[in-house]
Amino acid sequence: LRLRATAKNAISDGQSHILEFLFHPKSIAIVGSPSQPAANQGAGVFLDALTSFGYEGNIYPVNPKVSEIRGYKSYHDFMSLPQVPDLVICCIPAPMVPGLVDDCAKRGVKAICIYTAGFGEASSEGRRMQQEIVELARHGGMRLIGPNCMGLYCPSTRLSYSPLLSRESGSVGMFCQSGGNSLALVIMANYLGIHFSKVVSYGNAADLAEVELLEYLAKDPETSIICAYIEGMKDGRRFFDVLNETTKWKPVAILKGGRTGAGAEAALSHTGSLASDERKWQGLCRQSGAVEVYGLEGMIDFMEACLRMKRPTGRRVGILAWGGGPSVLSTDDAVRAGVTVPRFSPELRKRMNQVISEAGSSTANPIDSAMLAVPSLISEVIRIVADSGEVDAVLIRLPFAVGGPPFDLATMKAAAEASFQTSHSTGIPLALVMPHGDTAESAGQFMELRRICLEAGFPLFSTTSRAAQALSIFIEATSRLEHPSGD
């Protein structure tokens, strides 16, 4: 939560970014709105989303076959609209799109979001049409989002491309070349109580592309954390220049689609994106202070870490686990994720042995003892570790909560609560893990513990590997922040 403070002093020079207008349209036309929109699906989703979000501007459905759609007057064509809308959402078939773009640009529409697919990703004719619509838009001074995209989600101005997304505003800004991935990421995050400032699904990136979107979110005072899903780069050099500046102010995570050969071919079919050189890409990300994540879950873990973990000042982690085997595997996971698990000094081990006496326990880091089932002992162990200064964070791996004490949920809850309190009182960052095993019985217990963690404002990870990776990328993504802890 400390990171939110950073956003206020961000890169901003006090002036709005040139794209700010995109998120404040006073009127929206949906051209090609289905006459009987199916909820959540296809072109019908836009009307559903705007009405269910309570969008306050004028909404103009355009469909030549009907006079009314869900209580809204429907217009025969774009030219018959009673006013020039600020934003047009285009859902008509691809061959008709150039004509619409021309009309919009000539009448002074500020931006058009093209949901329609079948352009640069599809065929040579599609590539030609994509080039044509970009030229028409630029000629008329209109910005073009997409084609082949979902467009804009901005809860504060009640813009959305799906009725399923949260109405609440948050501090995560995201640009995402895939509508499907943006939906999945927002929904997964929403379930965890994480909300967004602005999300842009920008598809083929024919006009509006990654550089401007990053610049916008870097300046945006509502955004403190930036996430990106990118398949291809329009202007890699400028992107990395902007990234290099942005990461001094806000943590940035990038999920790259099409990293493998077959994935790159899929990306070409998806958004017409040409993948960049893989190794060059990795190097540039690292140099510019952004972190790379793998998979949707990695991106969610990044958000949770930034929003809910105290930032460790170094990579040394103390591990607490019930049982030797889990503590060994947790240590392997941590090291593989890029943090270290240093052996405790003789002095610290001596102190630890005074509180953990049971045979079969390990006290040198990882700490492994069945005695950890006692909450007051967990608190004491965390306190001793925090006081020692020998580690920068604590990772606690709870066992399955599968049976009678001490493997029951009550014990796990008490352990979690003791951990939260001691993390607060000592200031040591904490990553809590409980495996959930993907089955109803075990996952039910995980979900209940998750609820308690959310209330306390701490993340809960389902594997030590995810927890350690979250710690590692959190440290990396915040390492260049000029005010990393907000003071």
Add this chain to the structure above:
Amino acid sequence: LRLRATAKNAISDGQSHILEFLFHPKSIAIVGSPSQPAANQGAGVFLDALTSFGYEGNIYPVNPKVSEIRGYKSYHDFMSLPQVPDLVICCIPAPMVPGLVDDCAKRGVKAICIYTAGFGEASSEGRRMQQEIVELARHGGMRLIGPNCMGLYCPSTRLSYSPLLSRESGSVGMFCQSGGNSLALVIMANYLGIHFSKVVSYGNAADLAEVELLEYLAKDPETSIICAYIEGMKDGRRFFDVLNETTKWKPVAILKGGRTGAGAEAALSHTGSLASDERKWQGLCRQSGAVEVYGLEGMIDFMEACLRMKRPTGRRVGILAWGGGPSVLSTDDAVRAGVTVPRFSPELRKRMNQVISEAGSSTANPIDSAMLAVPSLISEVIRIVADSGEVDAVLIRLPFAVGGPPFDLATMKAAAEASFQTSHSTGIPLALVMPHGDTAESAGQFMELRRICLEAGFPLFSTTSRAAQALSIFIEATSRLEHPSGD
């Protein structure tokens, strides 16, 4: 399920392995049984486990302070027992263990399982005592399991070291140097309806170690799949010789604890194991036809794949996904896991384009189309892919089931059922994925779909990465089987 057939003709020469007696004790003494055993915990777990499993032999608790424990007559010491038990479970403090081992060996006990910790893993005095008890046991012709272990789980003879484990027998055999990891793995597997033939938690491996355990499970007609968690090797050369023979008959997966430097130090504290050279280890595993898995989840996925997936005859995978971004990431995941996602031939793409017509769809592999929400279309697409012979398996990545149609559970269920039927009718192996997002709302839907998959005998994976890894290790682990499909 085809793999079960293999076990019947396994390595077995018709004779029982020398360790067979371990799983058929007619009487068991628990020396150091707590007078008031806490369920599930510490030394008390053994009496709980045996009584709750309905173990039919004589059980003799030994505790000098009481005359009865939970209805069983308690004996003052080992020497006062009315008969020589076949198996002794030892829970007394470490310094007293050599005396007990000496008594047992002298009186003709066949095996002793030493739960007590504080031996080779703890100190130089512990190492000395460990050496002493091994010599005493060998001198008396008695086998020693542990020390620092949980011992034997064999549902068919009602042996268990935890009341939480399944009473049902299955075909997975496991040896596990960590009691905690063995508990977690058995419980996770049990929840998924996977059951075990024999599990041995063997701790410090002072006497009974990995070579004999592998040999035993290789011969055991009840075991068709072998899993191992290993921290250190006593006799690496012989182990790999036995492994090399075993993998011709049964798939073997190994989870190695202590692979990293810090992990190896933790393993030394845990079971006194000295880690082997990492690269040499990997090479030997690969050469001998075993697969390495990472983390408990990887081991579970191996079991599910072996028991519930049809074996692909090659590594070419066709991917079906809703949405371009998910299909791109799924392709990256698949390639990273070691399978291939070949572009379809022009002929196959032409056929595919006849059934998938919607703009914005991709039909070249990965197949990405919102039309996949229609179950009959899924069936048709799978059938076309299967008929083509261009891929060896199909991976289907369902979207979150988060809202109204087509993102609701009913659509996902119908999609899953259509996939199962078409996999059956065409014979193409299938890996089904639905992300669950680790939250109550999304996981609830995942669990419901999981239930349907279990009923149909198919696995369900929560990420494409896990599904692709399961496919990949399944292919690898079964590549040397002499009768890989049981015929």
